Amino acid sequence: xxxxxxxxxxxxMNEGGLDERAFVRLIERLVAADVDSIGVLGSxxxxxxxxxxxxxxxxxxxxxHAGKIPVIAGIGALRTRDVLTLxxxxxxxxxxxxxxxxxxxxxxxxxxxxxxxxxxTDALSVPLCVYDNPGTTQFVFTDELHGQIARLPKVASIxxxxxxxxxxxxxxxxxxxxxxxxSHVTLGVSGDAFAATGLNAGCEAWYSxxxxxxxxxxxxxxxxxxxxxxxxxxxxxxRLAPLWALFRDNGGSLRVVAAAAELQGLVESPCLxxxxxxxxxxxxxxxxxxxxxxxxx
Amino acid sequence: xxxxxxxxxxxxMNEGGLDERAFVRLIERLVAADVDSIGVLGSxxxxxxxxxxxxxxxxxxxxxHAGKIPVIAGIGALRTRDVLTLxxxxxxxxxxxxxxxxxxxxxxxxxxxxxxxxxxTDALSVPLCVYDNPGTTQFVFTDELHGQIARLPKVASIxxxxxxxxxxxxxxxxxxxxxxxxSHVTLGVSGDAFAATGLNAGCEAWYSxxxxxxxxxxxxxxxxxxxxxxxxxxxxxxRLAPLWALFRDNGGSLRVVAAAAELQGLVESPCLxxxxxxxxxxxxxxxxxxxxxxxxx
Numbered sequence: 001x002x003x004x005x006x007x008x009x010x011x012x013m014n015e016g017g018l019d020e021r022a023f024v025r026l027i028e029r030l031v032a033a034d035v036d037s038i039g040v041l042g043s044x045x046x047x048x049x050x051x052x053x054x055x056x057x058x059x060x061x062x063x064x065h066a067g068k069i070p071v072i073a074g075i076g077a078l079r080t081r082d083v084l085t086l087x088x089x090x091x092x093x094x095x096x097x098x099x100x101x102x103x104x105x106x107x108x109x110x111x112x113x114x115x116x117x118x119x120x121t122d123a124l125s126v127p128l129c130v131y132d133n134p135g136t137t138q139f140v141f142t143d144e145l146h147g148q149i150a151r152l153p154k155v156a157s158i159x160x161x162x163x164x165x166x167x168x169x170x171x172x173x174x175x176x177x178x179x180x181x182x183s184h185v186t187l188g189v190s191g192d193a194f195a196a197t198g199l200n201a202g203c204e205a206w207y208s209x210x211x212x213x214x215x216x217x218x219x220x221x222x223x224x225x226x227x228x229x230x231x232x233x234x235x236x237x238x239r240l241a242p243l244w245a246l247f248r249d250n251g252g253s254l255r256v257v258a259a260a261a262e263l264q265g266l267v268e269s270p271c272l273x274x275x276x277x278x279x280x281x282x283x284x285x286x287x288x289x290x291x292x293x294x295x296x297x
Numbered sequence: 298x299x300x301x302x303x304x305x306x307x308x309x310m311n312e313g314g315l316d317e318r319a320f321v322r323l324i325e326r327l328v329a330a331d332v333d334s335i336g337v338l339g340s341x342x343x344x345x346x347x348x349x350x351x352x353x354x355x356x357x358x359x360x361x362h363a364g365k366i367p368v369i370a371g372i373g374a375l376r377t378r379d380v381l382t383l384x385x386x387x388x389x390x391x392x393x394x395x396x397x398x399x400x401x402x403x404x405x406x407x408x409x410x411x412x413x414x415x416x417x418t419d420a421l422s423v424p425l426c427v428y429d430n431p432g433t434t435q436f437v438f439t440d441e442l443h444g445q446i447a448r449l450p451k452v453a454s455i456x457x458x459x460x461x462x463x464x465x466x467x468x469x470x471x472x473x474x475x476x477x478x479x480s481h482v483t484l485g486v487s488g489d490a491f492a493a494t495g496l497n498a499g500c501e502a503w504y505s506x507x508x509x510x511x512x513x514x515x516x517x518x519x520x521x522x523x524x525x526x527x528x529x530x531x532x533x534x535x536r537l538a539p540l541w542a543l544f545r546d547n548g549g550s551l552r553v554v555a556a557a558a559e560l561q562g563l564v565e566s567p568c569l570x571x572x573x574x575x576x577x578x579x580x581x582x583x584x585x586x587x588x589x590x591x592x593x594x
Contacts, residue, residue: 015378048402049376079346080571081312103402105345105433106551106573116572136402138435254403274377275413276403 004036007211301333
């Protein structure tokens with residue numbers, strides 16, 4: 001389950017609540033594209049902004065409509081207590097795996113993060129992917145801590161934040177982390193602009209934001225890399241440079257893919273929880289022009 | 298209300314819930330010490346870790362036991378929707394003012410933060426203090442944005458994160474911000490190690506962590522500065538240097554004051570929500586020795 005293309009859909013919502021019909025539409029697109037797994041309630045799925053009840057509903061809807069494709073559910077929360085509740089509910093709803101980031105308000109220490117993963121894996125019956133995202137959690141994993149957590153039972157993958165741009169440096173970085181972790185634990189790259197480089201450098205998975213909204217585009221890169229065609233994967237990714245530039249200029253991928261889904265009519269506008277705003281004005285026009293030029297849909 | 302010593306108590310809790318008896322004890326100590334205001338559900342009050350219902354209960358208990366001392370309630374949340382609900386509940390429970398930090402998971406842009414404060418102040422009937430805490434919110438205010446937000450109705454104070462150590466530089470920093478904001482908006486310093494310098498530099502308030510657990514100590518510094526006795530305020534603060542060093546070495550003040558309250562028997566141990574841990578081992582021994590040497594109680 002923690003290999004190939006894991007597509008992370010938005011959780012479209014407004015101030016009234018989750019837009020369930022739009023969410024199901026997004027899931028159905030991923031099923032039609034035949035992605036390798038569906039990662040709901042990642043950062044792209046705005047897990048941190050939803051109530052416990054809304055999160056349980058997202059997992060249930062995804063499982064109901066995902067067919068044979070495994071659903072991985074984000075269970076991150078500020079409190080260990082809430083993480084344990086979310087893990088239980090995700091399992092009850094039929095999630096095949098869970099994804100856990102050490103979300104923080106007070107910056108966490110390594111022993112606190114280890115304690116969180118220890119308590120969670122103790123309680124789990126499905127496998128877990130460690131979600132390393134310093135940009136949103138404020139927590140920076142060392143490779144040593146990754147190694148300690150990866151040896152806990154149920155840990156099956158690590159979602160890492162990007163890799164160096166240089167192919168040799170990327171391979172070295174993946175290799176260094178690989179030395180610290182058991183061989184059954186896969187590595188998955190995130191930061192879509194780095195995905196081709198990460199897959200070419202030996203990551204077994206791509207935890208993908210654009211996979212949630214442009215699944216065919218993300219699959220083409222993934223399949224090229226999996227077939228050993230590193231050059232083609234790189235070329236397909238470099239073609240998307242204007243999209244990566246939009247991510248860079250708009251605080252990351254979330255606001256851009258939200259606007260992309262709005263522009264495609266897949267979700268209503270706005271689809272992000274306030275105070276977050278998707279692109280407007282010139283940024284939105286630039287995105288529309290980019291989507292047309294790159295034939296993204 | 299947004300002047301003098303505003304004392305920020307812990308919200309003692311365990312995995313089962315809030316320890317209401319211990320919380321009331323902390324409030325009663327602040328009333329006995331006669332602090333100028335009580336700031337519940339600040340970062341020290343672990344607002345981000347509590348449910349909406351628990352937060353309403355904290356405000357109600359504080360108001361019930363605070364007597365004539367005004368209660369300021371933290372209403373920060375990731376979603377504007379939740380901030381508005383918390384504002385309504387805090388007002389209904391009798392809070393005299395509210396405190397709002399632009400809490401984030403996705404880093405926020407300035408226009409998103411402005412939108413949050415605009416929506417909130419539109420709905421408020423009590424005054425609001427802007428809570429500027431980049432260490433926990435990941436958002437850095439510019440003075441220009443402070444000026445724009447301070448001109449919104451209901452904004453009455455800004456809780457700023459420390460000031461430069463040098464008295465002249467501190468005065469210049471406070472002066473620059475003061476130029477941007479209306480004269481009815483007060484400035485309050487936080488970061489306890491900087492409090493004497495901030496008060497001496499012209500801040501009207503100290504939003505104080507140690508005020509919540511050592512109120513007499515914090516009041517002595519505040520009253521000296523308010524009386525124009527800058528040297529005495531500085532001397533009283535410098536005496537606490539071993540405490541400021543403990544804050545520096547333990548990721549800030551929260552884990553230290555939690556352990557201090559545990560050591561005094563004011564709260565049960567542990568009193569922080571997992572995965573957070575208060576001090577243990579050598580750190581805890583060092584705190585106990587510091588409290589004894591400085592006669593803190």
